[in-house]
Amino acid sequence: MASNGSSVPLIGVTTYLEQARFGLWDRPSAVLMRSYLDCVVTAGGMPVMLPPVGRWLPEHVSRLDGLVLSGGADIDPSRYGQAPHAATGTLRLERDTSEFGLFHLALEADIPVLGVCRGMQLINIALGGTLHQHVPDVAGSTTHNPTPGVFGSNEIKLAPGSVVAGLVGEHTTVHCHHHQAIDQLGSGLSAVGWAQDGTVEAVELPEAGFVTGVQWHPEENSTDVRLFQGLVQAAIQKSAQGKSQ
Template sequence: MGSNGSKVPLIGITSYLEQARFGLWDLPSAVLMRSYLDCIVAAGGMPVMLPPVGRWLPEHVSRLDGLVLSGGADIDPSRYGQSPHAATGTLRLERDMSEFGLYHLALEADIPVLGVCRGLQLINIASGGTLHQHVPEVAGSDTHNPSPGVYGTNEIKLAPGSVVAGLVGEHTTVHCHHHQAIDQLGSGLSAVGWAQDGTVEAIELPEASFVVAVQWHPEENGTDVRLFQGLVQAAIRRKSQ
């Protein structure tokens, strides 16, 4: 029946650890945009939030059927041998430590993974790749990140035959909010999607059963949950083995 004893796959999703206001409180909290959770449910999975606290062990990760590495803060540039750029945001070292550990454990267990924005960058760094720390200096525009809290719109071209193209087609319009992007591609990864300015917008790990990551925010695409469906279907296939 699978790792969680149900036909509905349990999809872990990483969360933020931030000061947050809710109800009567203004406290440090584990939080996540609801749109991620709704997309997982709409795709046929059951989400469980994974806070960046404590140390993840194989027995924890083995209970998951799939993993979403969500968006968020810039990753510590020392992880890819660089010093912070002037535009690099406030780092979340707890989150970095937690999520790199989670990703490596998921890889070892061949648990399907979907990376979103920061998640793509984390997968690239974990594979030995590097980032452009401020895309406007490379692309010459703010297309990918118009202003705080505002998504840009980009036209993306996907490689024919790639997993991502199989899910969303060879051309798609997406919502972006990132000021960093892949520079050197990590070992074993394939770049399979690009914005019009050449920015890498999608990657895959061919040696894994399902490791897909996009630089855009599919959780903001309304009722289009095809990438999440790809993850859930990969999780169902794994559970049936």
């Protein structure tokens, strides 16, 4: 049974805060690609959309069984001691504040976390790491972000024995859309996945029960929800442990 009293874990998923058109309206909105929600449901959880408004408190986070930090805009580089690169996009400072707070609360509560693209970068920065602000400057190609709004395809190698390799295998082909990537790893993080050009594509926090980040977009492959299943199973196991203590 999950901590919320149900047999189905509640998985919080962070959302964008953007101007959006729907029906008769064109208004500032909290939005999220449905693919995230479908992947959580298929994996056995129930998604809860978490808007980047207000201040998250421990009692809010304690109602969740797991957390997905979704993709999105570039993170404010001042958070890792850098000035913006010319290619760094429009920042979402309200979202940064919300999600850094949310992640730290989830970490303190030992709630399982899956970071996706921006979400992996946020985990790294929150733990003291830094980013390459424009991957083409380092890798010399645009394979990770071929065209705005179009996903690229990358071959990923994963470390044997890692949590991610245990879920998707030691080699996998992924959907990617990012122009930033990890430079220096945050405290306690281990790099466990790499693209062919050496870009870090997956990280784990071994000291935590389940804190994993991937630079690619697993929600874009609706037929393969193994990473989301890993998160949901970690949430179920943590809840069961809490009940037995």
